[in-house]
Amino acid sequence: MHTLRKNRPLRRIVLASAATVSGMVLLLSLKPHTTPAVAGLTPSPAPFSSSSAPATAGTSGGATGSGGSSGSTSGTRTLTGDSVQTRYGPVQVRVTLADGKITDVTAVEYPQENPRDQQINSYAVPELTREALTAQSAAIDTVSGATYTSDGYRRSLQSALDSASG
Structure with missing residues (x-):
């Protein structure tokens, strides 16, 4: 039966x-998957920072992103890229060059208005920084799930590097 x-x-x-x-x-x-580092968005220090001079030796560009520079005796310059407006907010980076090599990239401005932006950028911004330091250029891959931030980061980094050569 x-x-x-x-x-x-x-x-x-x-x-x-x-x-x-x-x-x-x-x-x-x-329970939904959450990233444990949502609360702390401070990116970890770049492992490739091998500059013998302090990163603050140069002057940064203004908020307009024109990319100011200074010529210190050690060849270290800090340049700020253009502020690139993305769908979710502006993205702007500051790059430190020592003797023509990228020694540090810092995201000055990026979307962080809501918890979702914070979650995405808590992993995207450090990954983009690692990519830029490894590539030594703005030719970096897009981080999956952070397409707009990646594009803004790449464009701002390229504008900073362009101002260094010009």
Whole structure:
């Protein structure tokens, strides 16, 4: 005898209801995945920073992003790229060059208005910084899930590097 025989429809209804309720309880008890570093958005220090001169030896450009520079005797300059407006807010980076090599890249401004922006940029900005230091240029990959921030970061970094050569 099978428990779901056709002549016992009430038993089928009870079993189907119990299965549905059990499934809903299991589904609602799942916790969404969250990144533990959402609260602290401070990117970790760049491991490639090998400059013998302090990173503050140069002067940075103004808020217009024109990319000011200074010529110190050690060849270290700090340049600020243009502020690039993205769909979720402005992105602007500051780059430190020592003897023509990128020694540090700092995101001066990036979207962080809401928890979702904070979550995305807590992993995207440090990854973009690592990419820029490794590539030694603005030819860096887009971080998955942070397309707009990646594009703004790349464009601001390129404007800073362009102002260094010009």
